[in-house]
Amino acid sequence: MSLDSLGTEVTAVAVAVLSAVALSAGWGRGRTWWKVSFRTATAVLCLVSAAASGLLWVNRQVEVYPTWSSLTGANADADTPVTTASPVRGSRNGQIITISVAGPASGLTLPVYVYLPPGYRDDAGIRYPVVEALHGYPGSPTHWLKGLHVLKVLDQEIKAGRMAPTIVLFPYQTPDPLLDTECTNLTGGAQTETYLTRDVPAAIRARFPVRADAAGWGLIGYSAGGYCATDLTLRHPGQYTAGASLSGYAEPGITVGNGTENTVYNDLWRLKHLPVPAVALYLAAARADGQPLRDTRALARAAHAPLSVTTSYIAGGGHNVQTWQAMEAPAFDWLSTQLGRPVTSTPPPAAADQSQSPSSLAIAPRV
Amino acid sequence: MSLTGIPLIVVAVLVTVATAALTVVTWRRGGRLRIVLRSGGVLLTETLLLLTVGLVVNRSEQFYPSWAALSSSAQTGGTTYAITPGRLDGWLRAHGPAFTWQPDGWTGWHLGAAPTVVVPAGYLDHPGWRYSALVVVDDGTTGWTPAVQTAAARDASADGGAVVVFARTTASTGVNDLAHALPAALTHDLRVTGQRWALIPGPALAALARRVAAAAPGRYTAVAAGPQLLATHRGDLGAALLWACQQTPPPLAASTPSVTSLPVPPPKHHHRPVPGASAPVPAPPRTGGTNVPGQPGH
Numbered sequence: 317m318s319l320d321s322l323g324t325e326v327t328a329v330a331v332a333v334l335s336a337v338a339l340s341a342g343w344g345r346g347r348t349w350w351k352v353s354f355r356t357a358t359a360v361l362c363l364v365s366a367a368a369s370g371l372l373w374v375n376r377q378v379e380v381y382p383t384w385s386s387l388t389g390a391n392a393d394a395d396t397p398v399t400t401a402s403p404v405r406g407s408r409n410g411q412i413i414t415i416s417v418a419g420p421a422s423g424l425t426l427p428v429y430v431y432l433p434p435g436y437r438d439d440a441g442i443r444y445p446v447v448e449a450l451h452g453y454p455g456s457p458t459h460w461l462k463g464l465h466v467l468k469v470l471d472q473e474i475k476a477g478r479m480a481p482t483i484v485l486f487p488y489q490t491p492d493p494l495l496d497t498e499c500t501n502l503t504g505g506a507q508t509e510t511y512l513t514r515d516v517p518a519a520i521r522a523r524f525p526v527r528a529d530a531a532g533w534g535l536i537g538y539s540a541g542g543y544c545a546t547d548l549t550l551r552h553p554g555q556y557t558a559g560a561s562l563s564g565y566a567e568p569g570i571t572v573g574n575g576t577e578n579t580v581y582n583d584l585w586r587l588k589h590l591p592v593p594a595v596a597l598y599l600a601a602a603r604a605d606g607q608p609l610r611d612t613r614a615l616a617r618a619a620h621a622p623l624s625v626t627t628s629y630i631a632g633g634g635h636n637v638q639t640w641q642a643m644e645a646p647a648f649d650w651l652s653t654q655l656g657r658p659v660t661s662t663p664p665p666a667a668a669d670q671s672q673s674p675s676s677l678a679i680a681p682r683v
Numbered sequence: 684m685s686l687t688g689i690p691l692i693v694v695a696v697l698v699t700v701a702t703a704a705l706t707v708v709t710w711r712r713g714g715r716l717r718i719v720l721r722s723g724g725v726l727l728t729e730t731l732l733l734l735t736v737g738l739v740v741n742r743s744e745q746f747y748p749s750w751a752a753l754s755s756s757a758q759t760g761g762t763t764y765a766i767t768p769g770r771l772d773g774w775l776r777a778h779g780p781a782f783t784w785q786p787d788g789w790t791g792w793h794l795g796a797a798p799t800v801v802v803p804a805g806y807l808d809h810p811g812w813r814y815s816a817l818v819v820v821d822d823g824t825t826g827w828t829p830a831v832q833t834a835a836a837r838d839a840s841a842d843g844g845a846v847v848v849f850a851r852t853t854a855s856t857g858v859n860d861l862a863h864a865l866p867a868a869l870t871h872d873l874r875v876t877g878q879r880w881a882l883i884p885g886p887a888l889a890a891l892a893r894r895v896a897a898a899a900p901g902r903y904t905a906v907a908a909g910p911q912l913l914a915t916h917r918g919d920l921g922a923a924l925l926w927a928c929q930q931t932p933p934p935l936a937a938s939t940p941s942v943t944s945l946p947v948p949p950p951k952h953h954h955r956p957v958p959g960a961s962a963p964v965p966a967p968p969r970t971g972g973t974n975v976p977g978q979p980g981h
Binding site for chain 1: 721725726729730809812879929930935936942
């Protein structure tokens with residue numbers, strides 16, 4: 317029974333109910349020392365089990381600790397894979413595998429969940445475009461898998477032809493479950509930006525048939541991950557060509573350690589003071605989601621060529637999983653319209669193969 | 684009463700305190716129902732306490748800003764809409780994939796001849812797909828014959844294909860002709876996307892290509908330069924076109940339309956996107972606001 321399962325939560329609620337019944341039934345029984353001990357123990361159990369029930373419910377919503385090992389482990393690397401270990405070639409459906417990426421540049425070693433599209437083969441000479449999907453805080457990549465049902469959404473969009481077959485990565489942006497990095501390089505701390513933009517791409521290029529150029533790489537994220545997607549796209553145009561932010565922010569909302577949260581990590585500041593890269597952004601926000609809505613509008617106002625921005629607003633909504641579920645399919649589709657296509661490794665054939673060329677051309681009517 | 688308002692939190696606190704007090708007062712009462720009353724009181728107090736904490740957190744973080752947001756769901760799957768056919772789609776069935784293109788107004792583009800267009804194999808088999816466009820411009824000195832062009836366009840279709848336009852420029856051909864007029868006509872006549880195209884200049888037209896790309900940001904995101912331009916120098920148009928094709932998005936069906944509101948109303952029509960849901964932002968060069976202090980943790 318995993319930590320984020322319904323069974324665990326039901327168990328906690330059952331313990332809360334039983335401890336309340338025990339407290340009530342045993343209140344007046346036994347000798348004095350027994351009464352005091354029993355009342356104290358059951359009262360504490362009542363409080364602990366009730367709190368645990370609430371916290372387990374919250375954890376099921378945000379997937380900070382998807383497994384017991386992630387709760388007891390020192391960092392996210394203690395998490396256990398929720399998926400298969402190796403890909404099946406030519407599978408009719410998409411599949412998620414888990415790899416561990418040890419980052420020589422960042423010094424971080426964290427698991428990465430990898431979505432492989434329907435029909436994926438690593439021996440067909442195809443090089444796929446890649447999207448890095450970033451989670452919010454508090455949270456984990458598991459929220460993409462369980463809360464946002466991303467496997468089903470990606471399969472649905474790819475099979476419908478609305479999205480190109482794409483490899484989607486789900487890395488951690490939190491080396492420790494309670495450390496909010498906002499995908500930045502913290503001064504004297506975790507170098508998450510380096511991990512996400514250098515170590516993860518390098519590891520993926522070494523292990524999977526993916527496009528090596530920026531035209532084939534994009535970012536997506538929700539909440540804090542939305543800020544990450546916007547910021548990393550602006551900061552690393554040589555690595556990414558497009559980014560999609562779902563309920564994201566314009567600045568990290570944390571202290572990076574050297575004041576850069578107010579300058580180079582503040583995307584509004586960047587758009588005002590630094591050269592704007594030729595990348596594309598998709599900014600989605602719910603109209604009832606105050607700060608992300610204000611930041612989305614501010615970013616759209618501040619954007620200028622060669623940066624292109626597409627905005628999408630949802631009336632109502634909020635800063636919650638239902639809103640991101642509504643946003644994710646169009647956002648993935650949009651990313652596919654911005655990224656380069658899957659390519660084959662076949663070298664270009666000779667251009668002058670004229671034997672199959674028509675001898676004359678039709679002339680289209682004026683319409 | 685608002686889900687995130689102070690009145691609801693005050694009510695929740697008062698009810699919690701009242702329930703706790705009632706539980707204490709009735710602790711030794713109730714006769715045979717004493718255990719049930721006690722247990723119910725404890726559990727109700729705990730539940731209300733958790734609920735109150737949840738309301739306070741929700742007010743701070745605005746996860747669910749309204750009752751509607753709390754009760755909504757996002758069942759958006761299955762909503763699709765069709766792509767408007769290109770004006771020449773029907774004509775192409777009878778005349779094949781390569782043709783001389785003479786749209787209204789083409790004579791005003793200052794070209795040396797009407798452009799040649801080659802649509803990829805399968806264009807007519809997938810009427811719901813939209814294609815990227817590759818625009819090849821040469822000044823007549825390259826020696827690219829229609830046969831060479833058509834063969835190169837066909838070779839470039841190895842990775843899904845794109846609509847290829849060959850335009851012969853003159854000294855009078857302007858940036859706007861290639862950046863705006865030609866793309867506008869092409870989007871009417873064929874199922875092409877409006878952005879992220881590629882521009883492949885002949886050896887002498889690299890400077891013009893750069894100006895065209897700069898004049899229409901987002902339109903030509905790939906311009907053959909460096910090795911790709913050298914390929915055109917060598918006459919290897921196929922290699923340059925294949926490179927350009929690989930920089931562009933693949934043929935895709937229309938995107939899942941954006942949800943415009945939550946809760947999601949049932950779709951009324953299945954063939955049109957809801958206007959105004961998403962729109963490219965013209966992005967005027969204005970200064971944005973600065974961060975608002977007190978942003979909740981996210």
